[in-house]
Amino acid sequence: MTRKFLPLVLTLAAVAPAHAELTGKGEAGLVIASGNTETETANVKFALAHERDKWKNQFGLAGLYASDVDGTTAQRWEVFGQSDYNFSPKTFWFGAARYEDDRFSGFEYQATISTGLGRKFVDTDRTKFVGTAGVGYKVFETRDAFDPDTGVLLEEGGRGEDVVFRGTLDFEHKLTETTSLIDKFIVEAGADNTFYQNDFSVQVTVTKVLALAVGYSVRHNTDPPIGFEKTDTLTTVNLVYEIK
Template sequence: MRRWVFAALVAAAAPAHADWTGKGEAGLVFASGNTDTETANAKLQLTHESDSWKNTLGGAALYASDEEGKTANRWEVFGQTDWKFTQRNFLFGAGRYEEDEFSGFEYQATASYGIGRRFFDTPTTKMIGTLGAGYKFFETRDSFDEETGVLIEEGDSDSEVVFRGTLDLDHQFTATTNLINKFIVESGADNTFVQNDLSLQVKMTDVLALALGYSVRYNSNPPAEFEETDTLTTINLVYDIK
């Protein structure tokens, strides 16, 4: 299912010309010899905007392995619809679903709504924030002792009300260099999820850029044996869909 969903998102980029715009990026690393490693990551985001509405959809995937097996395996899809009731303010409805084999959660799915504002919207700086509430469904994985293999904690399904906030920044330093930061927090009684993606992009052509990225993901209450924080550093090729 994971491959089919992400393939559908990639296929959606095909007709994205006059009406849809966006970015797709990917990076691959292969090493062999004394160590054998494979790492791949991909992202896609598409946007359609009119005078009153803005629709965004996208997805991301990460896979890594070494001689002992998989070390990362994650994918997510997301979507958001904005209704602009003033030039800078809007109401939104959003959804997000992810599966991460190494996070301690089988899946996390969130549906939310709220209000947003364009704080800055100039040719060089764009900053957009949202604040809202929603409902999250999630399932935790079984936890085992690393030394004995004994079951520590059984996985369980649950749901909760969450408060959601986002802050997106895109600042253009020069004609070819952009700093992009995307922040999201989903906070509930059982768990708080935080993700921050920072990227420095340098254009090589009108449609191609090189991006150096650093991502931090945090779950405040993962199952036993699993870490709270994951980080990822990437060097990707970015393609502008126009």
């Protein structure tokens, strides 16, 4: 599985520079341990943005895979997109969509479409701070939950839907010419469940297009299915390829 992630990122990175109007970045990290401990962990992220006149369109994907001698321990992928229309230099309307498949969260999938308003609170070469707020519609499906000791069915999975509040905060600040702090936060709050995710990373530029990033991600569902933890964390060390 890990070998499938890296060729995808490298292929996208090779093709993207031919489209000079695009900006974005691809990230990939891989850890393989053998001997007394047999583990494999891989994660990838890829995001593109295109701006023209008053419009900005964004698209991205992310994937995570981990395994040990007992089998797969993590498997998640996500796709997302957003279109912004700028009313003024600092205020914009957005429409967004997100789909997530996480085999170890208790959810078969979570899919959300949303719309609302955004504001560029700070927009300089050194610091960028953008927030959005709006409403959305979420569709999700939970998995059957079983007792780990007896195998007895505790709760049947099923499909659900909810109206949610959707908010984001994106912050990026250049500490030096080569070091940046990046933090991205999203919340989808509904009556059945509230989902939070915060991704923080420190990125150090190595060349004009390559960088190293150390990141820490926290994901939280307030009401996951029975038998599943509310919070997942992930620490990553990734190679970053920037498209400028």
